[in-house]
Amino acid sequence: MSWFSKRIPRSRQPHRDFVPGGRRLRIEPPDGAASAQSAGSGAPDPAAELFELGRRFETRFGQTGNAEDLDQAIAALRKAVDATPQGHPQRASRLTVLGNALRTRFDRRGRPVDLQAALAAVEEAVAISAGDPDRGRHLSSLAVALRTRSQCGGNRRDLDRAIGLGDEAVTSMAEDHPDRPKILTDLASSLLTRFKQSGSLADLDRAIAAARDVVAIAAENGIYQANLGVMLRMRYEVTGDFRSLRDAVTALRSAGKVICGDDPSTTGVLTTLGVALKTMFDRTSDLQLLDEAIAVHRAAAATATNASFPRRNVLNNLTGALWARYVRTGKLDDLEDAIKVGRQARGANLIVALNTRFARTRNPADLDEAIALAREIVASDPVGLPARALHLGMLGQALLNQFRRTGELAVLEEAISVDRQALDATPAAHPDHPIRLENLGIALADQFIRTGDQSCLDKAIQVLRDALRLTPAGHDMIPSLHSSLAWVFMARFRSTGDTASLEDAVQASREAVALTPADHTERPGRLASLGSALHALSRRLGLLNDLEEAIAVLREADQALPEGHRKRPGIQEKLGSALSTLYDQTRDVTALDEALEVQRDALAHTPCDDPQRGGSFHNVTVVLWRRYRRTGSRHDFSEALRTCRQALEARPADDPHRAVDMGLLGTMLWDQYRRTKARRHVADMLNASREAAQSDTAPIVTRVGAASNWGLAAATLKNWEQAVEAFTTATSLLPLRAGMELDRRDQEHHLGDETDLAADGAASALNLGRPELAVSMLEQGRGVLFSQALEGRSDLTELRQHHPGIADEFLRLNWQLDTPVAPDLGDLPESPDSDTAATGHQEVRDRHRLSRERKKLIEKIRDLPGFERFLLPPQEDQLLAAANQGPVICCNVSSYRSDALIVCTDGIRIVNLPEVTPERVRDNVTKLLTASSEAGRARGETELLQAQRPLDEVLQWLWDALAQPVLASLGLSATPSSGQPWPRVWWVPTGLLTFLPLHAAGYHTWPSDRTPQAIPMTVIDRVVSSYTPTIRALLHARERAISTSARKALIVTMPTTPGQSDLPDLPAADKEANIIQTCVPGSLTLRAENATAKRIITEVPTYPWVHFACHAESNVEDPSLSQLVVHNHEQRTLTVLDIARLQTDRAELAFLSACETARTGRRIADEAIHLASAFQLAGYPQVVGTLWPIKDYAAVRISAFFYHRISQQGPSNTQSYDFATALHEAVQRIRDEHRSMPSLWASHIHVGS
Secondary structure: OOOOOOOOOOOOOOOOOOOOOOOOOOOOOOOOOOOOEOOOOOOEOHHHHHHHHHHHHHHHHHHHOOHHHHHHHHHHHHHHHHOOOOOOOOHHHHHHHHHHHHHHHHHHHOOHHHHHHHHHHHHHHHHOOOOOOOHHHHHHHHHHHHHHHHHHHOOHHHHHHHHHHHHHHHHHOOOOOOOHHHHHHHHHHHHHHHHHHHOOHHHHHHHHHHHHHHHHHOOOOHHHHHHHHHHHHHHHHHHOOHHHHHHHHHHHHHHHHHOOOOOOOHHHHHHHHHHHHHHHHHHHOOHHHHHHHHHHHHHHHHHOOOOOOOHHHHHHHHHHHHHHHHHHHOOHHHHHHHHHHHHHHOOHHHHHHHHHHHHHHOOHHHHHHHHHHHHHHHHHOOOOOHHHHHHHHHHHHHHHHHHHHHOOHHHHHHHHHHHHHHHHOOOOOOOOHHHHHHHHHHHHHHHHHHHOOHHHHHHHHHHHHHHHHHOOOOOOHHHHHHHHHHHHHHHHHHHHOOHHHHHHHHHHHHHHHHOOOOOOOOHHHHHHHHHHHHHHHHHHHOOHHHHHHHHHHHHHHHHOOOOOOOOHHHHHHHHHHHHHHHHHHHOOHHHHHHHHHHHHHHHHOOOOOOOOHHHHHHHHHHHHHHHHHHHOOHHHHHHHHHHHHHHHHHOOOOOOHHHHHHHHHHHHHHHHHHHHOOHHHHHHHHHHHHHHHOOOOOOHHHHHHHHHHHHHHHHHOOOHHHHHHHHHHHHHHHHHHOOOOOOHHHHHHHHHOOOOHHHHHHHHHHHOOOHHHHHHHHHHHOOHHHHHHHHOOOOOHHHHHHOHHHHHHHHHHHHHHHOOOOOOOOOOOOOOOHHHHOOOOOOHHHHHHHHHHHHHHHHHHHOOOOOOOOOOOOOHHHHHHHHHHOOEEEEEOOOOOOEEEEEEOOEEEEEEOOOOOHHHHHHHHHHHHHHHHHHHHOOOHHHHHHOHHHHHHHHHHHHHHHHHHHHHHOOOOOOOOOOOOOOEEEEEEOHHHHHOOHHHOEOOOOOOOOOOOOOOOEOOOOOEEEEOOOHHHHHHHHHHOOOOOOOOEEEEEOOOOOOOOOOOOOOHHHHHHHHHHHHOOOOEEEEHHHOEHHHHHHHHHHOOEEEEEOEEEOOOOOHHHOEEEOEOOOOOOOEHHHHHOOOOOOOOEEEEEOOOOOOOOOOOHHHOOOHHHHHHHOOOOEEEEEOOOOOHHHHHHHHHHHHHHHHHOOOOOOOOOOHHHHHHHHHHHHHHHOOOOHHHHOOEEEEEO
């Protein structure tokens, strides 16, 4: 960006030309007026003599500037007017000359009496000049006087009248009148004045047109050429129209050729030309223009005297041009010359040059001098001076550099305050407004990095976007703005892990590099930013081609800078980091060795007092740590430990990055302990991890990782108190790790990095004897996304009753945040308020703002009487109340211990499960998934039977290891007697247990030595089972449970699936629909081409029951994309996310007779992301789903038994249909028919209340 001063001092005499130092336009007496004889008499005329004398004094004043000559001129002219009788043909002309002289004295002394007298004189001249061929001259003089008064008093009416009189003066004057150029010039000046007040481009264009007319009449007059150039350049600054700038340079070049070297206007014209050439260079990057500008400024400096044009201003402009050439070419001679010239000028551009040299050399003396000069200039600027905003901006930049050197937060806060003042002092339409915004945005981003305050980051992004929006296309600022935006987007990504921000950073960096010339001094830095963003993207998505491009770009940036360049260490650090990642992906040890070499070189060239030095130590530590883990070299470990401690010493105590170093130190010490079992580092390890985890300003990802390491280390050491503290910290941070401001894919990715935290925390709490804390930890650390979604669907009846406006606002924010960041699907249902729904489809950049608003609103609601626990997790008494219809069994699996935490109304029982280890669970899940997949693909009975044995083994292991001990603890040891109600249990499996059919555990094929009368060793023959992701989800489902006598269902069937040749036909689907229609009259069937996503979504709210008989696709790696395969699914899907966004008020049951509709994802099994849970979120308190692929003929039979059983029921006034028992009996019946084929019946589960 350009910082050189654009202010051009102008003559204070309004009737002079606009060019600085321009010669005054003299008014010659009219024909005959110069004669000192009375007209026609030949006798001496005293009035004429006095008038002649006055004009001579005026002429000498113009040459000498002696005020006494002006006073003498006015005195003689007054006497001449007094001696000229009314009706005399020369009275009007003499009044006008007197008025102009009085106005000139007002310009010099500022006495209102002179301006009043001037106006009176020219008003009379105009009044008596009707029919006078010189009337245009009198009109123009009155116009100038009125314009002067408007400039002093701010009277817009005076200015409007002045323009009207100027128009009249031009119209009344003959085309060939010698004064026509001056009259047009005066009109142009008035129009220009009004443009500056109102911003009306029409006034500026009229002024330019008048100036063009002047040049056409008097092309040989350099002043007129210069005036035109000034106005054209002004038009460019306002509109960004390059033709205006080009024409300005042409006019100013012409003026420079015409005006002689000894003309007092020469310096001003050359200076104006130099500034215009510099501006044109800024737009085109044509170095020849900048060279010409410097040559012109040097010529101006050679002619400058304070009498004609302040030499200081000329030298300041030369400083700015020399600085710009350094920035463009990197030639140090230009920078040194700029500082040398600037010190003579003591102008604002010296601040920029000193700032730049500091950035290169890190010599604090340059920065101190820049700040002192900036403060001096700002202090001397009058309030309201246009250049004050520019000077404030320079001070802000110098202070920001000072902060980056010292890390002092108070300096940064002053920089931001100064930047805000600069912005406030710059009108929105001013061409420098985007520059002020960019400066403020960068400072705010620094504040975020320093303090961790997310609101600073959001503001930074917003002001930078505003700056880019306000900058004309093709402007030289655009690459800089793209680069700044990329840097801020990277800051947000590093804080939140938001992939959309990372992708924005890559795109902005590409734009910045593409728009930066190959030899531009800023290109290496912009290449480095692009390389860093590509590196981060490769790590996020695991794409090697992005990483290879990142390394290539960073090498190009590094090679473009000479040895010792101040930017080189930062670029080397980025290159070294990318090379380390290349090693991680390829195990190429040469990449690791090069990474260490590059990072060491960067550290060696980072000054000892540089605030970034801590980061340099950190980077060396990371590479050494990687190499130690590969080679086991004790030397590498010792050096890594030393450099990590040096990184901590180099960081200020409140630096958010300190937590990263602390976390790394804890990790290294823990790894060393695990390798050596030496306990000397244990205390340091625990303290380092604790400090990192509890740092309020550190990034959430750093805190969660540190808390996890802290907990694992403490648990391994059996320090259960610290383990509980650590895991409590970690689980409490998980909702922030997957904050609602993030895209769903980012939320899932981050939670996938933090598996087992809740399970290990619960195990630690149990070892500490705290079962209630164990259950609480499982509730808080599992189903994080499910709980977020439930918050938006909580019952707001009471809130709406007392605070309806707040309830509506809460619903609006939830709706907007619930909208996936994806292409608008268009046919989703409207929100409760269709007007606000129109704004619901927000870009990802708005999610951060919406999330912040939602958090503030929740805090506000919790401050309301009676709403103190709004959306907080259930307390212990609420958890125990969840067991009022039957025990809730939380099955926790951890490497530290595994247990069933049985929540009963009277407390929590613990059943230890020593055989349920993470390894055994993993083995059985693998066995089940393989066998169920083979069963699903089986084409004959032989293949189907072969797949059953592994399934039987899984069910039997589940019984022995888990189900039997749990049921025994509950006293559920036999099948209920006929006529007795069956006991209910709710299973809450954790981790990979969610893949296993706990409800079907047992020995279902009777041994030969047993009889059917023996006690069954099966869950299904002792209890009715249901599942729930969390106890909180169960409580929510019960709140939603309704009782309705309106039995009707929406039935969706897809006997065939067009476009999916790999999916078999479902011939039983139509039979399934017919059975349901018989059992549930009044139902609607959507079959085949009628079963589109749009139609289904439209009909769903009308029916309390929905039944799908179709294919489903389970995406184990990205479970949010699991979908029901309906008609036209290629154009419009019905995924987990689509279904979860539905909101139904009278829903009861969703029956998903399709494959794998209750199967969750591998990496985030605890999140319960599947089609069944999506229907729960949509408002269905009870859902029937499946854990694996099901056979068509088995599915229709289970559905038939289920609905037949429901048709025999009838809801009471207090209870809904008993769907769980209906499914239990249906599955039990198919089991009895096919005991040896669990793949046919064990897949179906009941989820919910």
